[in-house]
Amino acid sequence: MSNATVPAWSDEDVEAFRDLANTFMTKECAPNEERWAQQQHIDRETWRKAGELGLLCPSVPEEYGGGGGSFAHEAVMMEEQARTLSPSLGTSVHSTIVAHYLNAYGTEEQKRAWLPRMATGELVGAVAMTEPGTGSDLQSVTTKAIRTGDGADAHYVLDGAKTFITNGYLANLIVVVAKTDPADRAKGISLIVVETDDADGADGVVDGFSRGRILRKIGMHGQDTAELFFDGVRVPAANLLGTEEGQGFVQLMQQLPQERLAIAVAAVAAIEVSLEHTLRYTKERHAFGRPVFAFQNSKFKLAEMATTAKIARVFLDDCIAKHVAGDLDIPTASMAKWWTTQMQCDVADECLQLFGGYGYMQEYPISRMFTDSRIQKIYGGTNEIMKEIISRFL
Secondary structure, three states: OOHHHOOOOOOHHHHHHHHHHHHHHHHHHHHHHHHHHHHOOOOHHHHHHHHHOOOOOOOOOHHHOOOOOOHHHHHHHHHHHHHOOOOOOOHHHHHHHHHHHHHHHOOHHHHHHHHHHHHHOOOOEEEEOOEOOEOOOHHHOOOEEEEEOOHHHOEEEEEEEEEEEEOOOOOOEEEEEEEOOOOOOHHHEEEEEEEOOOOOOOOOOOOOEEEEEEOOOOOOOOOOEEEEEEEEEEEEHHHEEOOOOOOHHHHHHHHHHHHHHHHHHHHHHHHHHHHHHHHHHHHHOEEOOEEHHHOHHHHHHHHHHHHHHHHHHHHHHHHHHHHHOOOOOHHHHHHHHHHHHHHHHHHHHHHHHHHHHHHHOOOOHHHHHHHHHHHHHOOOOOHHHHHHHHHOOO
16 A cells, blocks of 8 residues: 555554555465365464464454554454455454454453464454344344353353354354343343364364354355354353353443444445456456447446545544544444445445446456455344444434
8 A cells, every 4th residue: 555545544563564464365365265265264274374474363462462553453454355355364253353352351361361372373263143043133142151060160051053153164262142141131141252172173072062064155255154053062150251241242232333343444445446446447348449438327437436435435544543542432333334335235236237247257356346245234233233223323
């Protein structure tokens, strides 16, 4: 990224991290994306390579093995994944979400046990929220974690099923949203950390824990999304996140704005990349004896999308600056999530149309950007939920 386009929330250190991320994605990820799409997950070794270079947990404090940076470092990682067409490495969940649950709510012992190994890629993180019967309504989860035993023998017995879990096939550190008080809704929810002792994506070795199939999706084919099953899994009571049971819903609500901002970062980067590819194609591709770009419809559509990209970038940069300063509020994060992802889908659709039949072919990146975009309006809270949240602050 040239100096002229360095955002105000960035600095020399962040841009150096951007260059490192871009190099890694270009060399280690982009050439493997097609193969990963076929096998439906990345190579486990890729996580370790990213860890060796310091690309994991960049905003976790250095004392816990992280990079000691800020959300700005997380943001440029996500942007470079979009720019290099390398979406499969699930660092936005691993580093931006899971690591921050541990850093924010973990005990000193928990942070020192888990965060350094997440930073090296030895541990791959996932968060298990969604269930087959519950999506955005987290208060209605039915997975149970019932405490039993005393003293050193105290543990939780975990029962339930989770689905649509990003990093679910390879994850060996899973933050599970469960009911420690099944009779209550929000106040009955706790976050329980499950260590699977399984780093290779085979059947789990923890008694009662198993992974279902890797789910076949219309997009994001190389990112492992799986079902997880807990059947009487014994988890040490010390793996509860927080000082007491029942804090899980509040913890989720406190962390979701950062998750939603991360989705917006990916959306805006995808808008910019889609536009870049389409501008290049329409200026090179000829129809009826002249470039596709020369037709008035093409120019008008591209002008509209360029305007959308500019507005989205300005809005996003303001949100990132506010978040780094600790000032991003819940409704603004919700606005960023729903609007940028809607624009991402709209732009991808318009760009694909300008490619004509070639846009429908998988070897053209715009086809993958089109299919990958659709999930953005669903996860992290659907866009309909985002509008509901915003309306509460009006």
